[in-house]
Amino acid sequence: MYPNVTIIEHPLVQHKLTLMRREQTSTAKFRQLLREISMLLAYEITRDLPLRKELIKTPLSTMEAPILASEKKMVIVSIMRAGQGILDGILELIPSARVGHIGLYRDPRTFIPIEYYFKLPDDIEEREVLVVDPMIATGNTAVAAIQRLKQTNPFSVKFLCLIASPEGIKHFHSYHPDVPLYTAAIDDHLDEHGYIIPGLGDAGDRLFGTK
Ligand code: URA
Numbered sequence: 001m002y003p004n005v006t007i008i009e010h011p012l013v014q015h016k017l018t019l020m021r022r023e024q025t026s027t028a029k030f031r032q033l034l035r036e037i038s039m040l041l042a043y044e045i046t047r048d049l050p051l052r053k054e055l056i057k058t059p060l061s062t063m064e065a066p067i068l069a070s071e072k073k074m075v076i077v078s079i080m081r082a083g084q085g086i087l088d089g090i091l092e093l094i095p096s097a098r099v100g101h102i103g104l105y106r107d108p109r110t111f112i113p114i115e116y117y118f119k120l121p122d123d124i125e126e127r128e129v130l131v132v133d134p135m136i137a138t139g140n141t142a143v144a145a146i147q148r149l150k151q152t153n154p155f156s157v158k159f160l161c162l163i164a165s166p167e168g169i170k171h172f173h174s175y176h177p178d179v180p181l182y183t184a185a186i187d188d189h190l191d192e193h194g195y196i197i198p199g200l201g202d203a204g205d206r207l208f209g210t211k
Helices: 011-021 027-048 083-093 140-150 166-175 203-208
Strands: 005-007 051-057 062-068 074-080 098-106 113-119 128-132 156-160 181-183
Touching (some): 011 027, 027 083, 027 181, 074 083, 074 140, 098 140, 113 140, 140 166, 166 181
Parallel strands (some): 074 128
Antiparallel strands (some): 098 113
């Protein structure tokens, strides 16, 4: 239905997302769930990572064993500040990945993203980039982040979120049809404040306990 969008429907992902959506879920629990769900999402997204063989010695023998070919070539780019929760989970799985940050906030009146921070590792032309942000609402932030990132000419780019709106996906795809988008859910619609309905509220506020 949506080109270049993959919905990750693993039962554990869906279960944890439901717990995160619940209004009564505490900040500590929300944080823990976001870390756990991010590991599960990363597991799915990294299925096609290339492997190479390395000669290793076990206590009993030697063998040519498979190992990631490019662990250090991966860059996780967190869109601040809510992307931090996904980043933390993924780094538990892929600890050698490099990390970039893009600071964008939404003007609450126009919903237009404004950049306040941008830092990426070197050699971005050789790196596979995974951009993370829990929510694609209007899609403005995601579109702006990818636009900015493309100026640096990365080897490849994927985008990972938890919940996307139909409006956000269409907007994203109209600007970046070449960028695969992974999400755990596509919700119903956006409200007049640009929030996803039913959604989970403001992901940054829920992650950091702010209001
Ligand atoms: N950002 C969020 O954190 N939640 C929404 O519903 C929309 C944008």
